[in-house]
Amino acid sequence: AQKITQTQPGMFVQEKEAVTLDCTYDTSDQSYGLFWYKQPSSGEMIFLIYQGSYDEQNATEGRYSLNFQKARKSTNLVISASQLGDSAMYFCAMREGRGNKLVFGAGTILRVKS
């Protein structure tokens, strides 16, 4: 069974607009962490934002924010004021297990149009 589901293979957004990338997760753990990473065409994995399962406030980091809905097991990434440099693959991931491994979703390719 998929533990991290990203249902949008690709998204387009107009420059300066906001965009929401969806992510749902499945876990029976009470304590877990949720992450978003950006992978530009150059290939590196860039950490964007983190949400702990016990955090009551939605995480924010500059233009990135999370819409964390624990009961629905979703952690959607909102990018405000999109820029051309935001064009990349975006991965949602969940930390689980005693080894703190990250389980990744399949990713969403975001294209920002000028």
Place this chain on the structure above:
Amino acid sequence: EPEVTQTPSHQVTQMGQEVILRCVPISNHLYFYWYRQILGQKVEFLVSFYNNEISEKSEIFDDQFSVERPDGSNFTLKIRSTKLEDSAMYFCASSEMDTQYFGPGTRLTVL
């Protein structure tokens, strides 16, 4: 800003050869990881390492793989006898607590 570094950036090898991928984690981090990403696919966990021992490994991490922290700074992944299907981008990551920071990756091509 501290970052994870990896060498080489690209490694080409013949099937059956041994390769060692090297990583220098962020200096005050205690947890180390290897992941791989086959071209066009999702990132997959290989192994996590803490306190000089493996804390968790995936099904992918079979007997042909090993990890080592030979000194206070390096963290290596060895693939003993490479197969064609080992061709992938290999990422090293490290963390102090929750957030894992990734290196730029080593692209391994097995011919």
